[in-house]
Structure formats: structure tokens, C-alpha cells
Amino acid sequence: MSGPQDPTGAEIVIRALKDHGVRHIFGYPGGAVLPIYDALFQDEGIEHVLVRHEQGATHAAEGYARSTGKPGVVLVTSGPGATNAVTGLTDALMDSIPLVCITGQVPTHLIGMDAFQEADTVGITRPCTKHNWLVRDVRDLPRIMHEAFYIATTGRPGPVVIDIPKDVQFKRGPYVGPSNIKHKTYQPRVKGDLKKIEQAVEMIAAAKRPVFYTGGGVINSGPLASQLLREFVRMTGYPITSTLMGLGAYPASDKQWLGMLGMHGTYEANLAMHGCDLMIAVGSRFDDRVTGRIDAFSPNSKKIHIDIDPSSINKTVRVDLGIVGDCAFVLEDMIRLWKAKLLKPDRSALSAWNMQIDGWRARNCLAYKPSADVIKPQYAVERLYELTKGRDTYISTEVGQHQMWAAQFYRFEEPKRWMTSGGLGTMGYGLPAAVGIQVAHPGSLVIDIAGEASVQMTMQELSTAVQYDLPIKIFILNNKYMGMVRQWQQLLHGGRYSHSYSEALPDFVKLAEAYGAVGIRATNPAELDDKIKDMIDVNRPVLFDCVVDQNENCFPMIPSGAAHNEMILGDAATDPTVSEAGKVLV
Amino acid sequence: MPNQPGSAYFLVDTKEKEIRTTLSVLVDNEAGVLARVIGLFSGRGYNIESLTVAEVDHLDHTSRITIVTSGTPEVLEQIRHQLERLVPVHKVVDLSTEKPGIEREMALIKVAGAGEKRVEAMRLSEVFRARIIDTTHSSFVFELTGTQQKIDAFVDLMKPLGLVEVSRTGVVAISRGAEAM
Ligand SMILES: Cc1ncc(C[n+]2csc(CCOP(=O)(O)OP(=O)(O)O)c2C)c(N)n1
Ligand SMILES: [Mg+2]
Numbered sequence: 001m002s003g004p005q006d007p008t009g010a011e012i013v014i015r016a017l018k019d020h021g022v023r024h025i026f027g028y029p030g031g032a033v034l035p036i037y038d039a040l041f042q043d044e045g046i047e048h049v050l051v052r053h054e055q056g057a058t059h060a061a062e063g064y065a066r067s068t069g070k071p072g073v074v075l076v077t078s079g080p081g082a083t084n085a086v087t088g089l090t091d092a093l094m095d096s097i098p099l100v101c102i103t104g105q106v107p108t109h110l111i112g113m114d115a116f117q118e119a120d121t122v123g124i125t126r127p128c129t130k131h132n133w134l135v136r137d138v139r140d141l142p143r144i145m146h147e148a149f150y151i152a153t154t155g156r157p158g159p160v161v162i163d164i165p166k167d168v169q170f171k172r173g174p175y176v177g178p179s180n181i182k183h184k185t186y187q188p189r190v191k192g193d194l195k196k197i198e199q200a201v202e203m204i205a206a207a208k209r210p211v212f213y214t215g216g217g218v219i220n221s222g223p224l225a226s227q228l229l230r231e232f233v234r235m236t237g238y239p240i241t242s243t244l245m246g247l248g249a250y251p252a253s254d255k256q257w258l259g260m261l262g263m264h265g266t267y268e269a270n271l272a273m274h275g276c277d278l279m280i281a282v283g284s285r286f287d288d289r290v291t292g293r294i295d296a297f298s299p300n301s302k303k304i305h306i307d308i309d310p311s312s313i314n315k316t317v318r319v320d321l322g323i324v325g326d327c328a329f330v331l332e333d334m335i336r337l338w339k340a341k342l343l344k345p346d347r348s349a350l351s352a353w354n355m356q357i358d359g360w361r362a363r364n365c366l367a368y369k370p371s372a373d374v375i376k377p378q379y380a381v382e383r384l385y386e387l388t389k390g391r392d393t394y395i396s397t398e399v400g401q402h403q404m405w406a407a408q409f410y411r412f413e414e415p416k417r418w419m420t421s422g423g424l425g426t427m428g429y430g431l432p433a434a435v436g437i438q439v440a441h442p443g444s445l446v447i448d449i450a451g452e453a454s455v456q457m458t459m460q461e462l463s464t465a466v467q468y469d470l471p472i473k474i475f476i477l478n479n480k481y482m483g484m485v486r487q488w489q490q491l492l493h494g495g496r497y498s499h500s501y502s503e504a505l506p507d508f509v510k511l512a513e514a515y516g517a518v519g520i521r522a523t524n525p526a527e528l529d530d531k532i533k534d535m536i537d538v539n540r541p542v543l544f545d546c547v548v549d550q551n552e553n554c555f556p557m558i559p560s561g562a563a564h565n566e567m568i569l570g571d572a573a574t575d576p577t578v579s580e581a582g583k584v585l586v
Numbered sequence: 587m588p589n590q591p592g593s594a595y596f597l598v599d600t601k602e603k604e605i606r607t608t609l610s611v612l613v614d615n616e617a618g619v620l621a622r623v624i625g626l627f628s629g630r631g632y633n634i635e636s637l638t639v640a641e642v643d644h645l646d647h648t649s650r651i652t653i654v655t656s657g658t659p660e661v662l663e664q665i666r667h668q669l670e671r672l673v674p675v676h677k678v679v680d681l682s683t684e685k686p687g688i689e690r691e692m693a694l695i696k697v698a699g700a701g702e703k704r705v706e707a708m709r710l711s712e713v714f715r716a717r718i719i720d721t722t723h724s725s726f727v728f729e730l731t732g733t734q735q736k737i738d739a740f741v742d743l744m745k746p747l748g749l750v751e752v753s754r755t756g757v758v759a760i761s762r763g764a765e766a767m
Binding site: 122126131151183186311313314 | 613614617618621622625629660663664667668670671673674675676
């Protein structure tokens with residue numbers, strides 16, 4: 001039953017958003033969402049950020065979500081609006097980012113008629129969302145809105161799509177609030193099995209060469225998980241590494257920290273993984289960029305895997321003990337049991353293991369050849385880190401070498417400070433993500449460490465930053481190449497540089513000015529610090545063209561498909577001594 | 587895929603033994619649920635040998651999907667977890683390994699012919715306990731229920747006797763004993 005006092009579908013959407021505490025949405029209007037835009041216009045309390053392309057809206061919402069822990073909300077029109085959102089939805093699915101994306105749809109009576117701007121949005125987005133709905137009846141809308149937020153944010157978070165036909169947006173229906181949302185079938189499990197946790201702590205205490213291998217799940221779980229991880233890791237004294245997605249959960253300045261692992265991870269992290277006798281995986285998913293060659297992956301270790309998603313356990317790597325649960329809950333139980341059982345690590349085994357690790361550290365695997373006349377990209381990130389580390393800083397990236405150098409050389413002390421496209425590797429992620437981060441954190445310093453190729457994929461969002469006075473800094477490591485592609489072509493395709501060089505690039509300084517932003521260029525190391533300081537000091541969006549060495553490669557590198565102990569190091573890394581080489585071949 | 591190197595640069599063939607299994611999946615009968623299940627199988631490269639679906643509770647709107655699939659034990663475990671991850675899925679039970687189950691399939695089989703062949707077709711249908719549900723002077727439609735193998739065998743026997751076409755339901759399954767899935 002619905003009466004004339006009932007809200008319209010469009011008003012229901014706005015009410016539900018507010019009931020879920022939504023303050024900002026990222027969107028782009030069009031015919032099929034005009035009623036919602038109308039309701040938005042008449043409402044105060046939700047700020048809409050108008051992007052320049054719907055992909056930008058999704059990445060901005062991802063940046064917003066990742067830096068706050070709250071879901072990011074996207075509003076786009078039917079047809080091309082929805083299809084443009086697909087990349088960001090897929091990105092969010094791969095990296096477990098909670099997004100609620102509302103798409104307009106043609107009126108119900110036109111569905112299936114190839115109507116103007118009709119696309120089968122639920123069909124197209126089914127494989128790239130955690131769940132999606134086509135709302136055919138306004139009476140279902142409140143329930144679906146609440147379910148959408150619940151599903152996006154609980155369990156393993158992810159993107160959801162609510163596709164709302166235009167007539168449903170106009171229809172009136174009763175609004176029901178979000179109190180005690182439950183779902184018939186969807187019931188994620190957060191508490192881990194205590195028996196298994198008990199078994200786990202005993203395995204942990206008995207280990208001789210242990211390593212923690214943590215991932216984005218720790219960040220997604222919330223600040224408590226990072227805090228508990230730190231507590232537990234320090235109680236054990238064991239070394240810890242993390243995936244690209246997990247950076248910041250454990251402070252990079254800590255002595256137990258090994259740096260990132262994986263394809264461009266550190267020597268010490270990868271060899272510790274290869275040689276360990278116990279691997280404690282927390283909220284990480286044994287991605288192929290991490291494991292390298294599966295049949296040679298950490299061959300002599302027992303493995304414990306804590307993950308909220310049961311399908312992650314034993315997916316690519318068989319583990320000895322899988323614990324399904326939210327890592328904050330599981331870590332809490334681990335700490336409690338560790339204390340209650342008065343467990344202690346094996347000190348002498350641990351000190352031998354640490355000595356071996358120190359030997360690996362001594363290779364200084366991230367070393368690079370410094371230069372006085374050209375800016376080395378690694379040097380640029382190092383300087384950026386030194387000049388921003390004391391501040392309230394958030395870093396996003398695009399995809400490529402610059403992303404890996406950012407991960408290697410920028411040091412993260414806290415969770416939620418690092419946003420990068422890990423699973424999907426989406427060039428064009430970083431700039432709009434920075435927009436979203438800055439919207440959520442107006443007073444903070446937000447820097448997108450970018451490549452000149454990637455940044456052109458979503459460059460138009462600079463216009464959004466200018467419109468909303470968002471002083472984001474886009475720090476381009478400009479090597480004129482799709483550097484990561486060039487590196488693979490050099491190392492794996494006989495140096496045939498097929499279409500990886502940008503013959504024509506815009507003048508980024510003029511481009512910035514054309515957008516109404518600030519352009520800065522640095523071309524030699526001597527001027528870099530001052531220019532970076534200028535960038536930080538100006539309270540406007542900045543496009544920083546950092547012209548770097550064109551031919552630098554990103555090392556260490558485990559060539560795709562090789563094992564952890566088959567890493568390629570850069571020329572500048574310390575040569576191994578003979579005994580060291582022996583240790584390498586564990 | 588387990589035991590595959592994570593790269594296209596170093597591909598090796600690993601031949602692990604695949605086993606066949608039957609899964610019963612209880613789902614909410616909402617729009618698109620079958621597409622989710624099928625999309626999961628095609629998207630992740632799992633096999634579907636047979637799939638049947640129908641609403642089994644008209645008040646609760648729950649449907650039961652029976653899927654016959656095959657894969658290595660690791661893949662089968664993945665399939666199950668991936669199914670459980672779908673939001674409208676209530677429950678997944680493996681009726682080959684977890685609980686012993688019974689499988690049946692029904693087929694409608696059209697055979698045309700005259701004389702000796704027609705008599706032989708009818709005689710064989712009795713052996714198989716098939717029912718004749720339509721007949722003309724020159725044709726029969728048989729209804730046959732049984733395991734997949736039984737239906738395969740009957741269809742093979744009908745081939746030289748004037749088999750015209752076959753329509754099969756796919757496998758449905760249920761566990762033995764008093765308990766629900
Ligand atoms: C949308 C998209 N298309 C293609 C790729 C493949 N790809 C990965 S890195 C890369 C080059 C990136 O170049 P640039 O942004 O200049 O970064 P660099 O590696 O030079 O630091 C390409 C093309 C991708 N990751 N994303
Ligand atoms: Mg480049």
C-alpha cells in the first residue's frame with residue numbers, strides 16, 4: 001500500500017543513504033537518474049562530487065572507502081554510465097573495497113526493448129560485484145538499499161550495484177528504516193574456530209624459522225586488526241612481511257619488518273618466505289604476484305592461513321591449518337591464548353633465523369645507482385617520503401614501475417594511508433582515488449604517485465579537483481615509457497620495445513594550467529627538493545612533472561613464474577659472498 | 587589452478603586425476619540466481635556435466651539446483667566454497683563425497699520404425715521399464731527414469747532401431763536416510 005505522503009523511490013534512496021551515514025557521493029547525471037538528482041538537489045546533508053567520467057567516480061569512491069573504512073557511494077546513469085563504472089567495480093571486487101553503486105535504468109516497461117541508453121546492467125555487473133539487484137518494485141527498494149550496505153561492508157567487503165528503473169524512482173512507497181538488517185542466506189562468519197586457533201598458537205610457539213605474511217585483509221578489518229597484529233608480532237618477536245595491499249598494517253620503521261614481498265618485494269622478505277618453517281598468513285590470499293611459481297613456493301614450511309573468505313583458503317596454495325574469521329577476532333583470540341598458555345618463542349632458534357635474515361638484508365636489495373644529473377625515480381620517491389613523512393599524508397598510485405617504487409621507497413607507518421590498485425592493476429586509479437581521499441580528508445596531504453601513461457587515462461578528474469578545491473598532488477614519475485611494459489620487453493621479449501614509448505606527451509605544466517591547477521616541473525636532482533616543497537606548500541591541485549631516468553628498471557624482480565629464490569637483483573645490490581649464496585639456496 | 591605456475595611464460599601440463607561429483611545447491615529463487623551459478627562456473631572455468639533446477643518450496647521461494655561437475659579434489663573444494671559465497675545460496679551439499687546420495691534422470695525418447703525393429707524397441711523398453719507415453723503406427727515416445735548410465739544404455743540400444751530424438755532432464759539427486767540436506 002502506498003499513499004500520497006509516501007516518499008518517491010528517489011527520496012527513498014536519499015533517505016536510506018542518510019540512514020547509513022553517507023555524507024558524500026561521487027556521480028554523474030543522465031536521463032535515467034534524473035529523479036534521484038532531483039531529490040539530491042532538494043536535500044541538504046549529502047554532498048555530491050561531480051566527476052568527469054564514471055570510472056573516476058568509482059575510483060574516487062574506492063579512495064574514499066579505503067582511507068576511511070566507510071563504504072564509498074557512486075551514482076551513475078543507465079547504459080554508458082553503468083558500463084563506464086565497470087572497471088572501478090571490478091577493481092573494488094579484486095581488492096575487497098566496499099562500494100555501493102546506484103545505477104539508473106530505463107523504465108520497467110522498456111526493459112528488454114533496446115531502449116535508448118538501455119544496457120543489461122545487472123547482467124554486465126554480475127561477475128564484477130559481490131551482489132547486485134534490479135529493483136522492479138518501489139516497495140522492495142528500502143530493503144534492498146539496506147541489504148546493499150550490509151553486504152558491501154560485512155564479511156569480505158566488496159562492491160554492490162543497485163539498478164533502479166526510472167519509473168521506480170518516481171513511484172511512491174513506504175520507507176522502512178535499516179534497523180536490525182539480517183539476511184536469510186548471507187551470514188559471514190567473524191569468529192574463528194577456537195580449537196584451530198589453539199592449535200595455531202602452539203604451532204607458532206614451536207616454530208624455528210617463522211614469518212608473518214599479512215595482507216589487505218588486515219587493513220580491511222579495521223584499525224583494531226592492525227593494532228592487534230602489532231601486538232602479537234611483537235610478543236613473538238617474529239619477522240613480518242606484507243603484500244602490496246597490506247602496507248601500513250605494520251610500521252615500516254620497525255626492526256621486525258622485512259619490507260614488502262612478491263614480484264618486486266625485498267630479497268629478505270622473499271627469501272624468508274622461501275626458507276621459513278612456519279608461515280602465518282593473515283588476511284592475505286596467496287596471489288600469483290606474491291607466490292611466484294606455485295610448485296616452488298615456500299617448499300618446506302607449514303602454513304597457517306587466517307581469512308574471512310573460506311574460498312581463499314586452499315585456493316592456490318594448500319595450507320596445513322585454515323582459520324575462517326575476521327583477522328581482528330582471530331588475532332585477539334591468539335593473543336589471549338598465547339598469554340594464557342604462557343607460550344614463548346624459541347629464542348635460540350629465532351636468533352639464528354634473524355641472523356640469516358640479516359645476511360639477506362645486507363644485500364641491500366633496493367640499492368640503485370645514484371646520479372647527479374638525472375633524477376632517478378627511486379630517488380624521487382625517497383625525497384618525497386623524506387619531505388612529507390612528518391605530515392598527515394595519504395598516498396595513492398597508478399600502475400607500473402612508479403607504483404612499485406612507491407611501495408618500496410615510501411614507508412608506511414599506519415594503515416589506510418596507502419591506496420593502490422593491487423588485484424586488477426588499473427592504470428588510471430590513482431588520480432580519481434586521490435580526489436576521493438581528499439574529499440574524505442580535506443586538511444590532509446594527498447599525493448598520487450603516478451606514471452605519465454597511467455595518469456592520462458583519468459587525467460580529466462583534475463578538473464573535478466579544481467572544481468571542489470581539492471588540493472591533491474599528482475606526482476608524475478615521467479619516464480616517457482610505459483616503464484613496466486618496457487622492462488618486461490627488455491627482460492622477457494628480447495628488447496623489442498613494441499608500442500611502449502609515448503611519442504607524444506602533453507606538456508604537463510601547461511596542461512595543469514589549462515585545467516586551472518598548478519604545474520611544476522623538475523628535471524634535475526639538485527632542484528628536486530625545492531620543487532617538492534613548492535608542491536606541498538601550494539594549497540591547490542598540483543600536477544608535478546618529475547622527469548626521471550627513462551631506462552631505469554624496478555628491482556628486485558621475480559620474473560613471473562619463477563620461484564622466490566630465483567630473484568633478479570639490480571646492479572647496485574651488494575654481491576653475495578659464497579657462503580651467502582649457499583644460504584640463498586635453502 | 588593448483589600446482590600450475592602463476593605465469594604464461596613457464597607453462598607445464600599437470601595431469602591430476604579428475605573426479606566426478608554431484609552437488610545439491612539450495613538457493614533463494616530470486617531473479618538471476620541461475621545466471622549467478624552458471625556465470626560462476628563459466629567465469630572460473632569449471633565443468634558442468636549436467637544442471638537441473640526447479641523451485642522446491644513455493645512458500646519460501648527456494649529452489650534446488652543439482653549440478654554434476656568434475657575436477658581435481660582441490661577444484662571441487664573451490665567450487666563448493668565459491669558457490670557458498672553467492673549471496674542467495676543457502677547451502678551446498680556434495681552428494682558424492684559428503685553424504686551418499688541417489689541420482690536419477692528422466693528422458694523422453696522418440697523412436698520411429700516398423701516391423702521387426704518396432705517390436706524389438708518395445709521389447710527392450712519393457713526390459714528397461716520404460717513407459718510408452720505416446721504412440722502412432724510408426725513411432726513411440728518412451729519415458730524412462732534411472733541413472734545416467736541406464737539412460738545412455740537405452741538410448742544406445744535404440745540407435746539401430748530408429749532413434750529420432752532424445753530429451754533429458756539432467757540429474758536430480760537426494761541424500762539417503764532420514765535427514766534433509
Ligand atoms: C588499464 C590498463 N591498461 C594496461 C595495463 C598494462 N600496463 C601495466 S603497467 C603499464 C605501463 C604504465 O606506464 P606508466 O603509467 O608510465 O608507469 P611506469 O611503469 O612508466 O612507471 C601498462 C600499460 C594496465 N595495467 N592497466
Ligand atoms: Mg612511464
